[in-house]
Amino acid sequence: MTKNLNLSKVKTKPVETIVKFFITMSAFAAILISVAIVFTLLTEAINFFRDPAVTFKEYFTATRWTPTFKNPVYGVLPLVSSTLYIALIACIISFPLGLFSAIYLSEFASRRTRKIIKPIMEILAGVPTVVFGYFALNWITPNIVQRFIPGSGVFNAISAGIAVGIMIIPTVASISDDALNAVPKSLRMGSLALGSTRRITALKIMLPAALSGIIASFILGFSRAIGETMIVTIAGGQYPELNLDPRKAMYTITSSIVNVSLGDTPHGTTAYNALFALGITLFIMTFILNIFSDYIARKYRKEYEQ
Amino acid sequence: METKITTKKELDYVFTVRDVSVSYGDFTAVKNVSMDMFKNNITAFIGPSGCGKSTLIRSFNRMNDLIPNAAVNGEINYQGINLYDKEVDPVQVRRRIGMVFQKPNPFPKSIRENITFGLKVNNMTDNLDDRVEKALTQAALWDEVKNDLDKNALDLSGGQQQRLCIARTIAVEPDTILMDEPCSALDPVATKKIEDLMQILVKDFSILIVTHNMQQASRVSNYCAFFTTKATDDGRRTGELVEYSDTKTMFTNPSESLTEEYISGRFG
Numbered sequence: 001m002t003k004n005l006n007l008s009k010v011k012t013k014p015v016e017t018i019v020k021f022f023i024t025m026s027a028f029a030a031i032l033i034s035v036a037i038v039f040t041l042l043t044e045a046i047n048f049f050r051d052p053a054v055t056f057k058e059y060f061t062a063t064r065w066t067p068t069f070k071n072p073v074y075g076v077l078p079l080v081s082s083t084l085y086i087a088l089i090a091c092i093i094s095f096p097l098g099l100f101s102a103i104y105l106s107e108f109a110s111r112r113t114r115k116i117i118k119p120i121m122e123i124l125a126g127v128p129t130v131v132f133g134y135f136a137l138n139w140i141t142p143n144i145v146q147r148f149i150p151g152s153g154v155f156n157a158i159s160a161g162i163a164v165g166i167m168i169i170p171t172v173a174s175i176s177d178d179a180l181n182a183v184p185k186s187l188r189m190g191s192l193a194l195g196s197t198r199r200i201t202a203l204k205i206m207l208p209a210a211l212s213g214i215i216a217s218f219i220l221g222f223s224r225a226i227g228e229t230m231i232v233t234i235a236g237g238q239y240p241e242l243n244l245d246p247r248k249a250m251y252t253i254t255s256s257i258v259n260v261s262l263g264d265t266p267h268g269t270t271a272y273n274a275l276f277a278l279g280i281t282l283f284i285m286t287f288i289l290n291i292f293s294d295y296i297a298r299k300y301r302k303e304y305e306q
Numbered sequence: 307m308e309t310k311i312t313t314k315k316e317l318d319y320v321f322t323v324r325d326v327s328v329s330y331g332d333f334t335a336v337k338n339v340s341m342d343m344f345k346n347n348i349t350a351f352i353g354p355s356g357c358g359k360s361t362l363i364r365s366f367n368r369m370n371d372l373i374p375n376a377a378v379n380g381e382i383n384y385q386g387i388n389l390y391d392k393e394v395d396p397v398q399v400r401r402r403i404g405m406v407f408q409k410p411n412p413f414p415k416s417i418r419e420n421i422t423f424g425l426k427v428n429n430m431t432d433n434l435d436d437r438v439e440k441a442l443t444q445a446a447l448w449d450e451v452k453n454d455l456d457k458n459a460l461d462l463s464g465g466q467q468q469r470l471c472i473a474r475t476i477a478v479e480p481d482t483i484l485m486d487e488p489c490s491a492l493d494p495v496a497t498k499k500i501e502d503l504m505q506i507l508v509k510d511f512s513i514l515i516v517t518h519n520m521q522q523a524s525r526v527s528n529y530c531a532f533f534t535t536k537a538t539d540d541g542r543r544t545g546e547l548v549e550y551s552d553t554k555t556m557f558t559n560p561s562e563s564l565t566e567e568y569i570s571g572r573f574g
Contacts, residue, residue, distance in 0.1 A: 111374055186411035191470065193369065194424035194478060195401030204423065209414050 014054065025263050035154040037057045043285060044276030046301020049271045059277065063242035065256060067271035068263060074274055078242040082157070083282075084249035086232055087225035089161025090168060094221055097165075098172025099214060105173070106180035107188075107202040125170035133234030141235065145247075155237025155249035164232045175220060180206055188286060219293035225284045229254035237241035318345045318453075319385075320482055321366060321513040326371065326380035329363050334538070336545035339380075348504060348513045348572060350523035350553065354568070355534035358545025359516045362533075363484050365425040366514065367403040368396040385481075391491035396527075401428055408487040410467035412459035417442075417451050420459045420470055424478040437477055445473035446503050465496025472503065476511070483507065485515040489522065501526050520569055523553065530556045532565045 047052060054074050062075025101121070105114055125171065139157040145152045183206055191201040207214070237249020238259055257278050266270045316393040323437055327337040334356025339498045343349045351359040361370070367517040368389060380391045389399055408431040412420050421438045424433060438455070442448040451462070451549055459470055467508040468488060487506075489497040503514060504526050517523050549556065549565045560566045 179307060184411065186407060187413060188410060189369065189372070189405075190411040190413065191423070192372065192397075192425060193367065193398055193400055193405035193407075194474065195396055196424070198426040200427055205413055 005117040022178045029152065033080070036039070037282070038219065041276050041280045044273050048270065048273035053270050054274075065251065066238045066267070067260060067274045072247050072271065074270075075276075076253075076278070077240075078240060079241060079251055079253045079256055079278065080281070080285075081244070083226055083252040083254070083285075085246065085250060086157050086161045086164060086236060087222055088226040089158060090142040090164035090228075091218070091222055093162055093165025094172050094225075095218055097107050098177050098217070098221065099170045099287055101169070101173045101178035102180055102214075102217075103202055103207070107198060107206060116141055121170045121173060124166075125174070127167075129167060129178045129228065129230040130234070132163045132167050135230040137233035141251070148186075149247055152247040153237070153249055155235060155239075157236060157246040157248070157250045160232045160234075160236035161246070163235060164225050164228050167228065167231065168224050171224055172217045172221045174243050175217030176210070176214045180216065182213065183209040193235060211298065216293040216297040219296070223289040226256065226289070227286050228256060231260050257282075319343060320345045321514075322381075322383040324383070326365070326378065326382055326420070328358065328365050328376065328378050330373065330377075331375040333367065333542060334544045340545045341547065341550050343512070344529065345512050346508060346510075347528040348508050348515060348526055349531065350527035351514070351531050352518065352520055352523045352568075353545070353548075354520050354535065355518065355551060356543060357458045357535045358532035359485050359533050360529075361485065361545070363486055363514055363516050366482075366484055367400050367405055369400075369405065371396050373429065376523065376562045379539070394420070402480050403482045403484060404478065404480035405470050405484045405486065406468070406475055406488045408569040409491050410464055410471055410486055412462070412470050415461070416456045416457040417470060421474050421477045424474050428478045430478065441473040441477035442470075444476055446499060446506075447473055458531040463496070465492050465499060468492060468500060469503065472500070472507075478535050480511070482512040482514070485513065487516050487518065489517070489519070493540060497522070509515060524557045527553045529553060532556065532560075532562075532568060533546065534568070 049056060049059070053072070059074055059076050061077065062073050063077050063078050064071050064073040064075050101117075102123070109117065137155075140162055141154060141156065144162070145156060145159045149158065152161060160166045187205055187209060188201055191205040192198070196204070198269060232250075232252045233255035236252060238251050238255060239249035240251050240256075243250055257275055260271060260275050265275075319375050320424060321341075321343040321344075323339055323341050326339045328335050339362060353359050364370045365378045366382060366384075366389070366523065370378060373425060378390055384399070386404065414425060415423070418438055421441050422434055425434060425437055430437065439448060439452075442451060447466060450466060451457070451470075459467065462470060468491075472483075472488075492500065501522065504515070507513060510530075515523075515527065529551070530553040531549045533545050534548050535545055538544050549560060549562045551561070555568055560569065
């Protein structure tokens with residue numbers, strides 16, 4: 001019969017307990033930090049709206065953002081519209097380029113080409129945004145925007161939008177590429193075995209099958225464009241009024257935060273608290289987008305897990 | 307090696323294979339295969355894992371082209387045309403020679419779209435609905451899905467999915483269907499349905515099936531090719547054709563002792 005069979009619990013070693021404690025704490029730290037950030041943003045933002053000098057109505061409807069002027073106006077509209085405007089230009093640049101390069105990489109490129117292009121793309125993703133900012137201001141603006149679009153200012157939304165777009169191409173491309181690679185290879189084989197070409201297989205079978213991931217990459221790219229700070233601060237200008245002309249300077253949420261933070265705005269003043277109102281506005285925008293992208297990715301991915 | 311078939315008057319071959327070897331880089335998966343396959347018959351490839359039978363069948367519709375480093379040497383003639391001739395377009399080859407895979411791989415689209423995709427690709431867009439019905443009927447699936455044509459194909463059972471894959475393959479009216487272990491992911495009931503279906507399809511198509519189920523080979527095929535692996539000088543294993551004859555002979559009176567050992571279950 002069985003000898004020495006021992007199924008009783010083994011005493012946990014103290015090392016294991018300590019390791020487990022630290023792992024658990026690190027997991028909670030992330031949550032804790034997020035909660036702390038949201039809490040700070042919220043309390044300061046509430047202070048801002050409590051201020052008698054500010055009204056909700058003004059915040060959401062006024063068309064100027066001039067917190068440091070003598071007669072300050074706190075209208076978030078020009079900032080939100082500038083942010084979305086530049087993000088939109090960035091999307092027009094990055095979505096097609098990112099998606100096409102993903103399709104090329106996953107469906108057409110040979111292994112060797114892929115091995116060369118992927119790291120280059122990752123380098124592009126690693127370029128500091130401040131470099132993109134100066135690139136936009138000192139190269140894209142004079143050489144492209146001002147040359148081909150008359151009436152463009154030194155600071156303009158097009159140039160900033162293009163640079164932000166270039167910056168997010170790797171994001172879009174790499175997530176779309178992952179999505180295309182996640183589609184079972186058997187689908188590609190099935191399509192080709194029916195006598196379809198690589199092009200038809202890529203566009204009619206692989207692309208729709210990877211749609212959830214591709215949409216997720218678009219939303220994530222858009223969300224990065226909204227939160228981008230350095231490029232728009234350097235190349236986008238600080239024009240505090242509602243402006244829909246992309247040849248002129250704009251004023252994004254992020255660059256106005258930078259601008260107010262840089263000046264010596266005293267703690268506790270309305271202008272200071274306004275930063276947090278902007279922060280929470282930006283946070284809510286990107287948060288909604290991220291949740292939306294997560295939802296899309298999840299909703300469509302279900303189709304495969306059978 | 308040359309394996310001669312001495313039967314009846316069927317001189318009508320779908321494939322004539324001459325001294326074919328398939329390799330991946332410097333690894334030879336299967337070598338020196340010569341055989342002739344008959345039209346409107348079911349030919350089964352059997353043999354242990356790694357004997358190159360799947361590799362070989364994939365070279366019959368140039369699916370091996372999609373695998374980097376894959377190279378086919380020798381001649382595979384399809385109705386008299388060398389499939390590996392420079393002038394031959396693999397896309398056109400695959401339009402004539404359909405393929406059903408090991409794991410059912412319907413597109414994540416509706417049942418109808420699974421059929422119409424291939425039709426559209428092949429410019430067979432007249433009477434789409436009739437063609438869809440015909441293909442599904444031929445694949446013995448019509449009665450089960452006729453009211454759910456717009457349902458997602460992934461909602462079907464595994465057996466139904468595989469019959470849908472057969473339906474979309476025959477919808478484009480190929481001459482030949484290659485089946486790479488088409489029942490290995492299916493339960494016995496679904497397997498039986500596919501096997502019955504093959505008996506009906508063979509009237510209109512030439513069928514090549516790879517299977518590692520000997521009973522299946524003996525049940526469904528008219529001709530049978532037995533492959534095995536042999537160690538090469540560098541210690542790796544290469545597939546070879548051992549015996550090729552009509553199925554009855556192979557299972558009752560095989561001429562090679564290796565075949566007898568395999569079909570009687572002594573190895574493999």
